[in-house]
Amino acid sequence: MITRTKGQMKMMETLLILVIFLFLLGIVFILYVKLSRVSAEQSRSEDADLQSIEIAQTVAFLAELQCSAKNVAEDNCFDLLKINALSDLILRDPLIRNRYYYDLFEYSNITIQEIYPTERSFTLYDRHSEACEDGGGCSSKLTLIPTTIYDPYSKRYSFAVLSIRTTR
Amino acid sequence: MEKKAQVEILGLVIVVILILLGLVFVIKYIILDPQTPIRQDFLKTQLAANMINSVLSTSTKDCYGTTLKDLIINCYDKSGDQMICENGMPSCRYLNTTLQDIFSETLDVWGKKYTFLICEWDNDNEECELESEITHLERVGCLDPSVTRIEEKQSPIPTDRGQLDIKISICD
Numbered sequence: 371m372i373t374r375t376k377g378q379m380k381m382m383e384t385l386l387i388l389v390i391f392l393f394l395l396g397i398v399f400i401l402y403v404k405l406s407r408v409s410a411e412q413s414r415s416e417d418a419d420l421q422s423i424e425i426a427q428t429v430a431f432l433a434e435l436q437c438s439a440k441n442v443a444e445d446n447c448f449d450l451l452k453i454n455a456l457s458d459l460i461l462r463d464p465l466i467r468n469r470y471y472y473d474l475f476e477y478s479n480i481t482i483q484e485i486y487p488t489e490r491s492f493t494l495y496d497r498h499s500e501a502c503e504d505g506g507g508c509s510s511k512l513t514l515i516p517t518t519i520y521d522p523y524s525k526r527y528s529f530a531v532l533s534i535r536t537t538r
Numbered sequence: 539m540e541k542k543a544q545v546e547i548l549g550l551v552i553v554v555i556l557i558l559l560g561l562v563f564v565i566k567y568i569i570l571d572p573q574t575p576i577r578q579d580f581l582k583t584q585l586a587a588n589m590i591n592s593v594l595s596t597s598t599k600d601c602y603g604t605t606l607k608d609l610i611i612n613c614y615d616k617s618g619d620q621m622i623c624e625n626g627m628p629s630c631r632y633l634n635t636t637l638q639d640i641f642s643e644t645l646d647v648w649g650k651k652y653t654f655l656i657c658e659w660d661n662d663n664e665e666c667e668l669e670s671e672i673t674h675l676e677r678v679g680c681l682d683p684s685v686t687r688i689e690e691k692q693s694p695i696p697t698d699r700g701q702l703d704i705k706i707s708i709c710d
Contacts, residue, residue, distance in 0.1 A: 383543075387550065390554070401564060486639060486640050487598075513581060514648060515584055515585070516588040516592040517588060525603075526597035527596050528597070
C-alpha cells in the first residue's frame with residue numbers, strides 16, 4: 371500500500387513537471403509567433419519606407435527634369451519646359467509609362483505643385499496598384515519636398531513642392 | 539526523502555525564475571523596442587535643407603523679379619537705400635509678407651512645428667543676435683527646451699555690413 375502511494379506521488383511529480391514544462395513551452399511558442407509577426411511587419415514597413423525614399427530621390431535627381439546650365443545640373447530645381455515635356459510624354463505614351471517609368475516609380479503618384487508666385491499643379495506620373503483601386507488593404511506613404519521651378523523664358527524661379535505618394 | 543523533494547522543488551523554482559527573467563528581457567528589448575524612424579529622420583533633414591535653399595532662390599512676383607536672397611540682403615542694408623517694390627512695399631515688408639505666404643501654404647498646412655529665423659551673425663559669441671532679427675516665423679516654435687528631436691539647418695549670407703544667418707528648425 372505504502373509502495374503504491376509512493377509510486378503515485380512520483381508519477382504526480384513527473385506529471386506536474388511535464389505540465390509546467392509544457393506551459394513554459396507554450397508561452398515560448400506564443401512569444402516566438404508574436405515576435406515573428408512583429409518582425410515581419412517591421413520589415414515590411416521598413417521596406418515601404420525605403421522604397422518611398424528611393425523613389426523620392428530618383429525623382430529629385432531625374433535628368434529629364436533637373437535644371438541645367440552648360441551641362442551642369444542644378445540641385446533642387448526643375449525646369450518648367452522639361453516638366454511639361456515629360457508629363458506630356460508619360461500621358462501620351464502608355465508603353466513608356468507602364469514599362470520604363472514603372473521600373474523607376476512603381477505604383478506612385480508624382481506631382482509638382484507650384485506655390486509661389488502662382489498656384490498650379492503638374493502631374494508627372496500616376497499609377498495605382500489594382501489592390502488599392504479595389505479598396506483592398508494597401509499602405510501609402512506621402513513624401514513632400516520643397517523645391518523650385520525654373521522658367522527659362524522669364525528666367526525666374528518659383529517656389530514649389532514635389533509631392534510623391536507611393537502605394538504598395 | 540522530504541528534504542530531497544524540497545531541493546528538487548527549489549531547483550524547479552530557480553529554473554522557472556530564470557526562464558521568466560529571460561522572457562522579460564525578450565519582451566523589453568525585442569518586442570517593445572521602438573523602431574528607428576529612418577523615413578521621418580530623412581524627411582525632416584531633407585525638408586529643412588530644401589526649404590532654406592528653395593526659399594533663397596525663389597524670385598519675387600512683383601519686386602523686379604529679384605530673388606528672396608537679394609531682398610534679404612537689401613532689407614539688411616539699412617543705409618537708406620531700401621528697395622521699394624513694384625506694389626509700393628518696402629523690401630523688408632515685402633520679404634516678410636512673401637515668406638509668410640510661402641510658409642502658410644507649406645509647413646503650416648502640413649502641421650509641422652518649426653522656427654524660421656533670419657538674423658545678424660555675432661562673430662564673438664558665434665550665434666545669431668536675436669535683437670537684430672529680420673524675420674521670425676514659427677508654428678509652435680522649436681525654441682522651447684521641452685521639444686525633442688530637432689532638425690536644424692543654417693545658411694550664411696555674406697553682406698557688405700557683415701554676415702547674416704538663416705536658420706530653420708523643424709521639430710516633432
